[in-house]
Amino acid sequence: MILLLIPTFGGAEVWRRAFAAAMPELEVRVWPELGNAGEIEAVALGVPPAGALRKLSSLRLIVSLTAGTDGLLRDPDLPAVPIVRSGDPSGDAMMNETTLLHVLFHHRHMPDYLRAQARCEWIKRPITPARERKVGVMGLGMIGLAAAKMLASFGFAVAGWVRHPRPGGEIEIFSGADRLAAFLNRSEILVNLLPLTEDTRGIVRAETLAMLPAGAAVINLGRGDHVVEADLMAALDSGHLAAATLDVYPVEPLPGDSPLWRHPKITVMPHVARRLLPEDVAPRICEILRQFRAGAALTGLVDRKQGY
């Protein structure tokens, strides 16, 4: 089997070493060195370079290097082959870390303290026990579920919102559009980890922000297009929301003239929620290739209709 890798992170040599260790018999070609493109049966990539998929006439399997497959699914040349995500089904340690950092940042009123420091002002804000802090996680996929469980194990009062009903286990679950208001009503810190689909685009907008309790904070770790930025800024300016942290934007890098940069209640993070390491990801891609060769069920298979 010949795999084409179009890296979104990591250097070609690091990837080659990682694949050589995980599956010595695999022939790996690294974009843009295609060789005979018609021989390539599997590709691992993020958002495809324009026209790249058209060249792969024998393609039988696509492995997504990213958890969000919205960019891949928009490719006009996408062939009708299985798409599998290479993320660790048990979640992502760096994403858990990022989620906890930003939840703690708002839970402990860091935006207020940083602004007070700029005024040389000694202020006191209430310190709330974690068990009394209601955190809401939108999206309980591989990444969101692990993050929600981690927040719960740290002591926060966590609830999750998902599209389809499912048993809760460690965390309270709200499911479906008709339970979104109840979920938002109780979420003092809202964390977005949804996939971007036509149903979730713009889900964080004036109407939903108004459902959050006064003084709530919003953390967007999903996609930029989940948030209507003008509505977010209006909710911050009105005083309804206390603060927000954004890590993702419709256009990245965030343009220098975006009003987000200078908004006093927004923390702008430059899409640094996590870093994938070839030595972690290559073995998971090889496991998917083994499942595929054996005709077994594919872990992480994407439902194109759902969009994730």
Add this chain to the structure above:
Amino acid sequence: MILLLIPTFGGAEVWRRAFAAAMPELEVRVWPELGNAGEIEAVALGVPPAGALRKLSSLRLIVSLTAGTDGLLRDPDLPAVPIVRSGDPSGDAMMNETTLLHVLFHHRHMPDYLRAQARCEWIKRPITPARERKVGVMGLGMIGLAAAKMLASFGFAVAGWVRHPRPGGEIEIFSGADRLAAFLNRSEILVNLLPLTEDTRGIVRAETLAMLPAGAAVINLGRGDHVVEADLMAALDSGHLAAATLDVYPVEPLPGDSPLWRHPKITVMPHVARRLLPEDVAPRICEILRQFRAGAALTGLVDRKQGY
């Protein structure tokens, strides 16, 4: 038995309710309502108001509401009775939370990102797995040990520094003055949770800061007098240190003309590491009173010579 409470936190009524629930037979007087001061056998307090201890002629026991007893031990009227700290021997959840927040803040380069936002600049700093991040905790008392274990359970490469040798368990231990350099040499993020004693006053100074690796961060959650502020600012200005977070200061509130407020690499927190709750602390004070009445060993007994 009659207990005098001199609250450093919480209102009188909240304390009264908490004591009534924990030990209904206890007579509690709340400062400044002393009644007949000669009847008072136990006092629970932080730093004593000037002259307060002199009035308590029958005092047999002092319970410290704070983990640091440096202010109490400096009282010129301190009688020769046992001093016991009321802190939870298993550590303090809010202090763990504060420690993790500030360690994550530096681990994930938040000071750099906040400064970059002020310049409207999209920057990328390396994202390091927690297992590769060496955190050093100075002081492994009730609070420090619990914080160090929590950081280790979160995946950080944690070591602790203490005065006397002890077995390590989950974390690597460096002990004694002759191992301080080795401990500092490996600590990329240094957290101070030491008690303030004559030995530890000014322990974070030019000489010790120089032992930290280049690019290190310093977090002071102990006492203001642990840090020589001018030396810290010099180490930041020279570029040897990346950033620092301070929560405590020799004089609080931090005076408006302190250069710390406007230092670009220092995050000034207004002594908000934790909040004690009467409903958590009153039962522990009652447990100490029961031990005392029964003539049993006192949990949390302070060694006056050591200073903690």
